[in-house]
Amino acid sequence: MTEHTTLITGGAGFIGSNLAHRLLTMGRKVRVLDNLSRPGVEQNLQWLRQQHGSLLDFVRADIRDAAAVNEAVSGVQQVFHFAAQVAVTTSLENPQEDFAINALGTLNVLEAARSRPVPPAILMTSTNKVYGGLEDLDLSVQGQRYLPVAGEVAARGIDEARSLDFHSPYGCSKGTADQYVIDYARSYGMTTLVFRMSCIYGPRQFGTEDQGWVAHFILRALRGERITLYGDGMQVRDVLFVDDLVNAFLLAEQNAARLKGRAFNMGGGAGNAISLQDLLDRIEQLHGKRPPVSFDAWRTGDQRYYVSDTQAFTRETGWQAKVSADEGIARLFEWLAQRQEKRGNAPAGAGERQVAGAV
Numbered sequence: 001m002t003e004h005t006t007l008i009t010g011g012a013g014f015i016g017s018n019l020a021h022r023l024l025t026m027g028r029k030v031r032v033l034d035n036l037s038r039p040g041v042e043q044n045l046q047w048l049r050q051q052h053g054s055l056l057d058f059v060r061a062d063i064r065d066a067a068a069v070n071e072a073v074s075g076v077q078q079v080f081h082f083a084a085q086v087a088v089t090t091s092l093e094n095p096q097e098d099f100a101i102n103a104l105g106t107l108n109v110l111e112a113a114r115s116r117p118v119p120p121a122i123l124m125t126s127t128n129k130v131y132g133g134l135e136d137l138d139l140s141v142q143g144q145r146y147l148p149v150a151g152e153v154a155a156r157g158i159d160e161a162r163s164l165d166f167h168s169p170y171g172c173s174k175g176t177a178d179q180y181v182i183d184y185a186r187s188y189g190m191t192t193l194v195f196r197m198s199c200i201y202g203p204r205q206f207g208t209e210d211q212g213w214v215a216h217f218i219l220r221a222l223r224g225e226r227i228t229l230y231g232d233g234m235q236v237r238d239v240l241f242v243d244d245l246v247n248a249f250l251l252a253e254q255n256a257a258r259l260k261g262r263a264f265n266m267g268g269g270a271g272n273a274i275s276l277q278d279l280l281d282r283i284e285q286l287h288g289k290r291p292p293v294s295f296d297a298w299r300t301g302d303q304r305y306y307v308s309d310t311q312a313f314t315r316e317t318g319w320q321a322k323v324s325a326d327e328g329i330a331r332l333f334e335w336l337a338q339r340q341e342k343r344g345n346a347p348a349g350a351g352e353r354q355v356a357g358a359v
Helices: 014-025 041-055 066-073 088-093 095-114 151-156 168-188 213-223 242-254 276-287 311-317 325-343
Strands: 005-009 029-034 056-060 076-081 121-127 139-142 145-148 192-197 199-201 227-230 236-241 262-266 273-275 293-296
Touching (some): 005 014, 005 066, 014 242, 029 041, 029 066, 041 056, 056 066, 066 095, 076 095, 095 121, 095 168, 121 242, 145 151, 199 242, 199 325, 213 227, 213 276, 273 276, 276 325
Parallel strands (some): 005 029, 005 076, 029 056, 121 192, 192 262, 227 293
Antiparallel strands (some): 139 145, 236 273
């Protein structure tokens, strides 16, 4: 297999396809490993092929297949490991499958890399769920948002010094993978990094099932379908536009040897924090009408407040989020509206759950 290749596991997904497009546009050879199990990803793969042709090397395989992963890692210098089971609700329904994909799948990637004479650098996307439900945060209600009473947390968010507290099978499986990736730098001297992600959104996100809540809200609004809010809709997340995330990936890659063995919280920060109710307001502005809403009980592991303190990564690399929440949501709304217009106002797919909330 060709040298100087970047492997992206889960590379046909929302984040993976955006990163692949950036790298391919730069003239880099990219290998995508994906099992194409998630709705919409085949469209992303087709788009990448149309845009970039032979620079893209696609491997259809499952991250649980150690032999396939080992072959895909051959000859690459950088691995971006995004392949994962991403929904808390799915992990509650099938924790064994969740663990096999997130924990054992990550171990397959690490071991494939470790077996190489010069192991490639690995950057893995983890989750804010490794910090648990954050039940100890003293919160107040301000307008239609929960905000921390402690001024420093309200101004900056949650930093990496926060104790880990895996919550839900999903939190446990991703937390296991998170810690393995960090430890392979410590135990084996490999170049590994972890991004603990908040809510990422942008074009090529299809918002199906119970993951990708910003796109999901917009899609349901465009279809005139009801949105179910779990809890009261005042839970807060910091949202990060995918272009800003790709910029962070490239800076992490450039500085990986210096930053290896560390985990960084990654999101839009306090300046891009919104509640679910705030998003409904923004959709109403863009769409001209407010989508119908109903409420249901809080879900397991749903944090009332999570905002990433990204200062550590900024200090190390100079990275800053550049796309504001208002601008980014408008850009995603336009992309999804154009796509919806082309497809017609079709009902949600049979496999799509008619629910939404912050994951």
